[in-house]
Amino acid sequence: GLAGCATAASLAARGWRVSLLERHAGLAAEASGNPQGVLYLKLSAHGTALSQLILSGFGHTRRLLEQLHRGVDWDDCGVLQLAFDAREGERQAQLAAAFPPELLHLVDRDQARQCAGIDVAQGGLFFPEGGWVHPPSLCQWQATHPLINVLTHREVLELDRVDDQWCARDGERVLASASVVVLAGAAEIKRFAPSADLPLKRIRGQITCLAQTPASQALATVVCAEGYVAPARLGEHTLGASFDFNNQDLAPTRAEHAGNLQRLREISEDLLQRLDADTVAPEHVQGRAAFRCTSPDYLPIVGPLADREAFAQVYAALGKDARQVPHVPCPWLPGLYINSGHGSRGLVTAPLCGELLAAWLCDEPLPLPSVVAEACHPNRFALRALVRGKSQASKVQS
Ligand SMILES: Cc1cc2nc3c(=O)[nH]c(=O)nc-3n(C[C@H](O)[C@H](O)[C@H](O)COP(=O)(O)OP(=O)(O)OC[C@H]3O[C@@H](n4cnc5c(N)ncnc54)[C@H](O)[C@@H]3O)c2cc1C
Incomplete structure (x- = not known):
């Protein structure tokens, strides 16, 4: 996926x-x-x-993206984020x-209509460089380097360290x-045992695809509210996306297509009509579902990983006093990165x-x-657990 291909590209660029290793027949088959x-950009002030x-x-x-084919692989049409309620406006x-x-x-609102080329109910924030x-095009492009060997249909079931080598096996x-x-x-x-404790969660999401119509060609930017809709790529618009914390199945559901159509209605009744989506039945639309992968603090997990148990032992002093700076080397798992x-x-x-990892x-x-x-460091959760251990102990004492 995007993370693997980017990492491969950044490393290959450095020789x-x-x-x-990819378990499917091709790259970019999941999220x-x-x-x-x-x-x-979901920024904070x-x-x-x-x-x-x-x-x-x-x-x-x-x-x-400047290296890729504009209009097919990507487009810098801008992104309009509508101020759909007072809190979002603030x-x-x-x-x-x-x-x-x-x-x-x-x-x-008038400027928003001009940017988007369709009627919208509010003004908002415009990101002219977004799009x-x-x-899959970005993944393919990043994996096309003579030093990268793409091995498809390879599902890694086990990961062992033998002498100074990591060994990926399927039995x-x-x-x-x-x-x-x-x-x-x-x-x-x-x-895999070394990364089994990382607090990663899967969140299912589904997108809906709608065929472009002569009237929907007017859509000139991505428009977002709770969901999003993009100008057509190769004759098809993408609407997204649902969040389902419980469903572990990847078959697209009618209910989530209905949810995406409702999010489109909230973005623009006008566009809904231009796409003939006000009359379409959710069972007659196409789409796909995949799992997002999130961490509790919403930051990615990137960098070298330590041995969890050895880490807890070596830095146990932090459990008593989080301000200590122990001068003990971190028990890294040599050569293991996330x-x-x-x-x-x-x-x-x-x-x-990918660049950050290559720099490490x-x-x-x-x-x-x-x-x-x-x-973003993978050890942050183990560190927080140690420090939390300290605050729980002092609560018990008081
Ligand atoms: C519905 C939906 C809408 C989204 N919309 C947006 C958006 O608008 N903008 C945005 O920036 N992001 C969006 N995202 C998020 C974005 O798609 C993900 O953040 C990104 O694709 C994650 O890339 P990844 O490489 O980490 O994971 P993935 O793309 O899931 O790649 C992981 C890869 O590892 C392979 N793999 C896993 N285990 C093994 C194994 N044991 N052996 C071999 N191969 C293995 C999988 O087959 C897969 O190809 C969306 C996600 C979803 C689901």
Whole structure:
């Protein structure tokens, strides 16, 4: 997917030979397989680590996309985020005060209609450099490097360390071995013992595809409210997306198509009619479902991983006093790295996180401020658990 292909591309660009193991017949067959994803920045006005990552990641992905075919692989048509309620309006006003107008600016209802080319019920925030991307094209392009060997139909069932090599196997068969392994299989990486404790969760999402009509050609930007709709790619618009925390099945459901059509209605009654979607029955529309993979703090999980038990022992002192700075080397799992947990924004975060990993691995200056890299570090959960252990102990004492 986006994380694996980006990591492979960043390493290959630095001269590494990469085996890219994928269980399906081709790349981008799971979360990264939607026909259109939105390149959209969900920022915070308070400069949080997540917001800094999103801003840098957006610029990085945009620069990569310049190499791809505009109109088919991606389009910089802009993204209009409607102020669909008072709270969203307030959030947008804060963002407009915090960021430069070239990145985002407020538009009133008339300006919003002009940007979007259709009628909308509110103004909002316009991101002129945003747009949509065909994620499989980005994956394919990143994996096309002479140093990357794409090995499809290879499902890794076990991961062992033999001497100084990691060995990926599906039972008896060795699929690949190398001194460095990067786990980029979204939440599936929990099946391997070293990463089994990472708090990754799967959240099912479904998109709906609607055929372009002569009247829907007027749609000129991506428009978002609770959901999103993109201008057509190759004659088809993508509407998204549902969130289902319980369903573990990937067969598209009628109920979620109905939900996506309702989200389209909330974006624009006018567009709903232009797409003849006000009369279409949910059982007659097409779409696909996949799992997002999220972490509890919504930041991706990127970097080297330590041995969980050894980590808890070596840094046990932090459980008594979180302000200590123990001068003990971290018990790393040598050569084991993670690039996962990209949630709903992998288009913005996964490519830059490939660069971040490659920088860790090649001992280069990091492409992000160190506070942001630390906020994404795989060890953060083990560290927090140690420190929380301390606060629970002191509560018991008091
Ligand atoms: C409905 C929906 C809508 C979305 N909309 C947007 C959007 O508008 N904008 C945006 O930025 N993001 C969006 N996202 C999120 C984005 O798609 C993800 O963040 C991104 O695709 C994650 O990439 P990934 O490589 O981590 O995971 P995936 O794409 O899931 O890739 C993981 C890959 O690992 C392979 N794999 C797993 N286990 C193994 C194994 N044991 N052996 C071999 N191969 C294995 C899988 O087959 C898969 O190809 C959306 C997601 C969904 C589900």
